[in-house]
Amino acid sequence: MYDWLKALHIISVIAWMAGTFYLPRLFVYHADAVAGSDKSETFKVMERRLLKAIMTPAMISTWVFGLWTAYEGGFFLSGWLHAKLLLVVILSGFHGLCAKWVKDFAKDQNRHTARFYRMINEVPTLLLVGIVLLVVLKPF
């Protein structure tokens, strides 16, 4: 049971992280596309589908299987899990910001430059490094 839960957790994590890496890349190119152009309209469809069909369900199943794994493993009092949860809450906030930017683009009301999206693209990478080090090394 425990190994199955962890496997489902890791599958969900991979789908969620793939989306958090790819969506800001779409924003980078979308930010330079002319509003109303075919290119811009195609980005809108790609962004909406990626967010709604993959990222949000994957985030929810990451949380469900992560918390379930923690319960089965008796990890709720472990310091590494508390630190990991803090980083995952920040990652979930980043997801929320991405959802807001998808809505802004859909209304042709983007307020950020391609350079901005290129920079924030590094945020999920840094969080991923911290999260994986915490769960594998369990330093405290």
Ligand code: HEM
């Ligand atoms: C949503 C809240 C989350 C909770 C409650 C949670 C909890 C857990 C727990 C309890 C384990 C099992 C640890 C073990 O068996 O030693 C685990 C494994 C793992 N988690 Fe999470 N996790 C969450 C989110 C994430 C996220 C966002 C990532 C990556 C970005 C992630 C990456 C991993 C990895 C790679 C493993 C496998 C580690 C191993 O088997 O050594 N988790 N998680």
